[in-house]
Amino acid sequence: MVDVDIALAEIVGKEHVLTGDAIGEDYTHDEALGAEGVTPAYVIRPSTSDEVVAIVKLANENRIPLTARGSGTGLSGAAVPRENGILISFERMNSILEIDTENHVAIVQPGVTLHELEARTAEVGMVYPVYPGELSASLGGNVATNAGGMRAIKYGVTRHHVLGLTAVLGTGETITTGGRFVKASTGYDLTQLIIGSEGTLAIVTEAILKLQPRLPLTNTVLAPFSDLDAVTRAVPKIVGSGVGPLILEYIDGMTMGAITHTNDLQLGIPDEIRESAQAYLVIMLENRSQERLDEDVEQVGAQLGExxxxxxxxxxxxxxxxxxxxxxxxxxxAKAAGADDIIDTVLPRAALPEFFAKVTEIAQANGTFVVGCGHAGDGNVHLAVFQKDAEIRSRVLHGLFAAGMELGGAISGEHGIGHEKKAHFLELTDPVKIDLMRRIKQAFDPNDVLNPGVLF
Amino acid sequence: MVDVDIALAEIVGKEHVLTGDAIGEDYTHDEALGAEGVTPAYVIRPSTSDEVVAIVKLANENRIPLTARGSGTGLSGAAVPRENGILISFERMNSILEIDTENHVAIVQPGVTLHELEARTAEVGMVYPVYPGELSASLGGNVATNAGGMRAIKYGVTRHHVLGLTAVLGTGETITTGGRFVKASTGYDLTQLIIGSEGTLAIVTEAILKLQPRLPLTNTVLAPFSDLDAVTRAVPKIVGSGVGPLILEYIDGMTMGAITHTNDLQLGIPDEIRESAQAYLVIMLENRSQERLDEDVEQVGAQLGExxxxxxxxxxxxxxxxxxxxxxxxxxxAKAAGADDIIDTVLPRAALPEFFAKVTEIAQANGTFVVGCGHAGDGNVHLAVFQKDAEIRSRVLHGLFAAGMELGGAISGEHGIGHEKKAHFLELTDPVKIDLMRRIKQAFDPNDVLNPGVLF
Structure with a gap:
């Protein structure tokens, strides 16, 4: 039996292996509201892909659970380590290795943040357009959860912007997938399989990201509606117009009240309108040309009126x-207001009115307060659930997920399953699919060392 | 041992099981140039998903190879059946089950052709924007090969437009994946894994396709260049301008000569320009507004001049x-001109000049004639190889694939591997990846009944 302490120190240097009290509280959790923090046996901070390979090999040989961590901004607990496990923190593997302006790609290490990538791409007139709420999030974490965000309505999500990966399997073998191109039909698409697998199939050490030309001009329209149904019915019409919004968000009246109050935001909406508004649409447009932008804003404004x-x-x-x-x-x-959980169910956008009726029914039947906002154009609803009692809360969540799935949706649009929603995922998903996913997991990670306890 | 003849007839009705001489020549091959036709033991024409399930179960229990076939327009031999196998022809499962104008999706059976889908979506002002060359191709085949085509530069390929699938595993179990939404982070993305798997992982019986608003106006610019290098160097600049072309193709002088001659095409290019043109760029733009389209054409024209x-x-x-x-x-x-093979290597678009230098070198060293055209914006090069000697041809192909891969590319951008490129695929791909793909195959199809001999 190898001495793990010594072996890890040999791989990365003693100063980059933390144990016991040297492990800061931050390493024990992500931002998932329900998650209990867990202190791992080791936190290790590699600086190269080769070091990651050596760590995975050691873990695989000794059957030690391995959890990868970027910035820890996840909302499903997928970066919460195992008590007897190793947490690989990518804080030192945080370099943008290349911005390739000919092929329009960026090559990044997993610890690079969206904020850093935004700054670097702006310098060359390009943009990585995936825009989840939190710019301190790491690209590694974005890949692991298939992060989405507001601009998905125009640009899609992480999945649509990762062209290739370097990744270490559970066996310690390294593969490179994809490349600096947007299409291939050359065997199974391992890139797409690893994206969104929440660290359970492979550990990503490098990613090739697709960049877009940065359009310089944006303009934003805000439209209050007297009810949420009218908002959700408006959404397919706006998408269908071909105007191509960059952002198409709904915010319910309660949430709008909270965020404008908290952020001391004056939007210039007269009191009488604010009082009768039950929901809002926020539409951002972008363009290369001011004239076109103005025209589009006018068109959207007229359509919203209709x-x-x-x-x-x-x-x-x-x-x-x-x-x-x-x-x-x-x-x-929502967190500051005392929300006990946040979910991000996704469903066909035309099913939103029916879903919201179900939400109200479930909330009322369980004496629970549920408010929200979300990516209306994508049918991705973020709901804050206020319910202290864990058992009732679990029943409410289960009801909300089941209602979404009955309408053709899925449990999570962008946050992932992690540890937090695993019970619901396993209960509500076809066992044939779960078994298939387990066999796929086995193909990548035969000894179940990569983030065990997540998903399954 | 079950009597397979009787069992198949019980599933679909006797008239939909063909054997022996009743099997037309069309069923024995696809459009791959090098493929030998193979007559299967059975051709079966199911009309429902349940019938497909029964066929797969029968095949799995009796270890009979199963090959799925749509329109047979593939270029890699993936629809060529096994001699002792069953060919499932989807000619009767050819219904567009729904055009959902609220969620902007179409639900189709695998036998629906692109042509039919184009006609139906046009009626409601929508479009399925994936546009491989052949409109008689089936959607099932498009999913199996991750078909691409000219409009990928703007809209992406099949992979980016399939939101969900109903698919039958090698065990006969059915799964449904994804849904009428563009994003999810709820377990492994089985939709993406099945797309491009060339019938080796599952048989697709239904697909949810993403539609786009149909933009009514297009305009096309043709620009001759004195050399191919100048063309390939121009491509990243045009993409980077943000003008967002619908099509961005290159055609070499030889290919342009052949296609204009064959199709009796008068483009109004003066002789002196045509004689000095070694390559052409074709750029199509689309818009909702005539004014914007005209502006964009002017912008692209000016840029091409520069x-x-x-x-x-x-x-x-x-x-x-x-x-x-x-x-x-x-x-x-190219086929009519006697081409012996066609390949569709994909590589980083900025590497095209270097690749073309390699192509010339390999062609000359092997006394082989190689000409081409392709999706320049995507780095996807279609090359026609004229070389009767099979051994030399194989050496040339291997050289071209290897050269593309050394430049960071992949063997096929959109045609797939099938039987035809399998030897090169297995020789040139990292064995760690091949082994991983084999294990994934095993997870879907433990008895290797789904299209055995394709990919592996």
């Missing part, structure tokens, strides 16, 4: 930015 | 359509 908006406000740049920021921080606003 | 085009022609609608059609049919032109 679709029953109480009024239409074109927000000045700073107000728009503050509203979008506040919306991004809705999670923290 | 990038060294000998001249820039805006093609009238009918000429443009005929040129694009002729380009789509370049495969058949």
């Amino acid at each position: 679709l029953g908006a109480l009024d239409v406000y074109v927000l000045p740049g700073p107000s728009a930015r503050r509203l979008i920021d506040a919306r991004e921080k809705a999670f923290f606003t | 990038l060294g085009a000998l001249d820039v022609y805006v093609l009238p609608g009918p000429s443009a359509r005929r040129l694009i059609d002729a380009r789509e049919k370049a495969f058949f032109t």
